[in-house]
Amino acid sequence: xxxxxxxDVTVDHLYHxxxxxxxxxxxxPRHASMKPxxxxxxxxxxxxxxGHSVTLAARVGDDPFAEYALSRVRESGVSENxxxxxxxxxxxxxxxxxxxxxxxxxxxxxxxxxQLDPAKLKAKDIEAADALIINAYAMIEGPQREYALKAIxxxxxxxxxxxxxxDLGTGAVNKAGTSLKADxxxxxxxxxxxxxxxxxxxxxxxxxxxxxxxxxxxxxxVVKVGKMGSITWTPTETELVDAVRPEGKVVDxxxxxxxxxxxxxxxxxxxxTMAGAARxxxxxxxxxxxxxxxxxxxxxxxxxxxxxxxxxASAPAAPAPAAPARTTRARKTSAS
Numbered sequence: 484x485x486x487x488x489x490x491d492v493t494v495d496h497l498y499h500x501x502x503x504x505x506x507x508x509x510x511x512p513r514h515a516s517m518k519p520x521x522x523x524x525x526x527x528x529x530x531x532x533x534g535h536s537v538t539l540a541a542r543v544g545d546d547p548f549a550e551y552a553l554s555r556v557r558e559s560g561v562s563e564n565x566x567x568x569x570x571x572x573x574x575x576x577x578x579x580x581x582x583x584x585x586x587x588x589x590x591x592x593x594x595x596x597x598q599l600d601p602a603k604l605k606a607k608d609i610e611a612a613d614a615l616i617i618n619a620y621a622m623i624e625g626p627q628r629e630y631a632l633k634a635i636x637x638x639x640x641x642x643x644x645x646x647x648x649x650d651l652g653t654g655a656v657n658k659a660g661t662s663l664k665a666d667x668x669x670x671x672x673x674x675x676x677x678x679x680x681x682x683x684x685x686x687x688x689x690x691x692x693x694x695x696x697x698x699x700x701x702x703x704x705v706v707k708v709g710k711m712g713s714i715t716w717t718p719t720e721t722e723l724v725d726a727v728r729p730e731g732k733v734v735d736x737x738x739x740x741x742x743x744x745x746x747x748x749x750x751x752x753x754x755x756t757m758a759g760a761a762r763x764x765x766x767x768x769x770x771x772x773x774x775x776x777x778x779x780x781x782x783x784x785x786x787x788x789x790x791x792x793x794x795x796a797s798a799p800a801a802p803a804p805a806a807p808a809r810t811t812r813a814r815k816t817s818a819s
Contacts, residue, residue, distance in 0.1 A: 484752050485536045487565075487609055487645075489631050490523020490618035491596040492541040492552045493575040495777060497737060500582050512580075518737075518776030519555045520577060521596075522618035522652060525738045525777040529745035529767070531559035532781050538608060540565035540630065542599045548574040555778045567603060569595040579737055587736070591654055597625035601633050609637035609645060616648045616748055618741070619655040622666050635669060646751075650744040651675035656682045668700055672751065674744050676707040689714065693721065705747060705761055707740060712765050715757040722758050727766040731773035738777020743768035746782060763787045 498512040527539040539561050543549035545568055552574050556563065578590040599621070609615055615638045621631045638645035649670035656663060656679045664683055667673055673696075677689060684692040689706060693716050696704060706714040712726035746767030750760035766789070767782045774780030 484613040484749075485538075485611060486527075486530050486614050486616060486748070487538050487540070487612040487634070488523050488527045488530070488616045489540045489599075489621045489627075489634055490526060490616075491521035491575055491593070491620055492519070492524040492539070492543060492556065492566075493521035493577050493591075493596075494518075494548045494552050495520035495737060496576065496578045497775065498578070498580045499734075499775075500580055502582055503580055503586055503588055514775070516775055517551075518779065519552050520738060520777040521552065521575065522620060522650065522741045522744075524552065524556055525741035526616055526618065526650075526745045527561045528555050528559045528778045529742050529771075529782050530749060531561045533745070533749050533784055533787075535749065536562070538562040538565050538612070540567075540599065540604070540634075542567040542569055542595045542597075542627070544568075544572050544574040544595045545570045546574055548576065565603075565605075565608065567595075567600055569598055572598060581736070585736075589654070593620070593623075593625070593627075596621075597623075597627045599625075599627040599630045601626055601630040604630055604633050604637075606637040609634050610641040610643075612638075612645055614646045614648060614748055614752055616650070616744065618744075619649060619651040619659075619663065619667065622649075622663065623655050623659055632666065639669070646671040648672045648674065648744065648748050648751075650741070651679045651683065652740075653679055661685050664696075664699065668696070670701075672703050672705065672747070673701060674705045674707070674747065676740065677709075680706050703757060705757070705764075707743060707768075713743075713761045715761050717757070724758050724761040724765060727762070727769050729766070729769040729773050731770075733769070733772045734775055736772050737775075739768040739771045741777065742771035742782060746787060750787070 495518045497516045499514040504510045527537045531537045572595040575594040575596045581587040647670045680692045684695045686692040704716040743764040747760045747764035750763040
């Protein structure tokens with residue numbers, strides 16, 4: 484399968500702490516590391532490791548960090564034909580501080596990524612793909628937002644419609660709020676966590692948020708609910724898909740959500756149902772958290788075999804969903 488991915492590539496500075504520092508306080512980390520990351524990079528690397536042909540659209544600076552940010556992208560065989568260079572801005576970096584108790588704080592600089600030039604987008608590359616995957620950070624501001632929206636339009640207008648997967652991010656939703664909703668409703672598959680779902684809709688519960696998205700025309704939504712697993716939603720059915728406990732200790736959640744997204748898209752295009760794809764994604768996200776760094780723990784087809792028994796690896800791309808069914812009733816789950 485051919486994937487076209489739009490999203491950030493970054494250098495991640497990771498600090499594992501006993502507790503987050505108070506304002507003005509200096510603390511010593513239990514472990515510190517620097518790793519290649521970014522949603523676009525992690526999604527692309529995961530898909531390539533799963534055997535797909537992947538093109539990544541991102542922008543890096545003309546600096547030493549650029550080579551490091553792209554190191555795993557290159558090792559994995561991801562095409563760099565849509566990678567742009569920026570002579571005036573630095574490669575994006577993220578500082579992540581997290582504790583063993585799950586507390587987390589981040590400092591993120593969009594830098595060169597936000598300047599992704601839409602004039603360099605080739606619609607034929609989108610039309611030739613089996614799926615388009617966009618991380619919502621690419622839809623917030625600057626030329627990168629125009630690039631993402633232009634790509635969605637190319638996918639919609641292709642002779643054979645290209646399925647669009649959009650994965651939200653907490654920082655993106657916190658910044659854009661409910662204004663982001665209009666842009667992401669056109670996705671064939673929308674993926675987000677519980678906090679992002681409620682912030683996107685301005686509601687206080689999962690059930691109310693999903694109902695609002697349904698009324699607005701959403702077709703297929705996946706909600707990541709942490710230790711509970713994930714929820715798949717369509718206008719006719721809601722299902723809670725249990726979490727998968729990984730072999731090995733969970734040490735770092737950085738990039739786990741991006742790995743989830745890649746595994747979900749991989750499974751959907753392989754012919755899995757939404758629930759089956761979510762089960763595979765739960766397993767992939769959990770395994771990703773057993774390595775330090777977003778791209779450290781490779782996810783292979785063998786890792787997902789137990790979650791996706793009998794999945795056809797070379798099945799045709801999933802068809803675009805039908806028009807919204809607004810009068811159906813979803814099955815209730817305990818996650819509302």
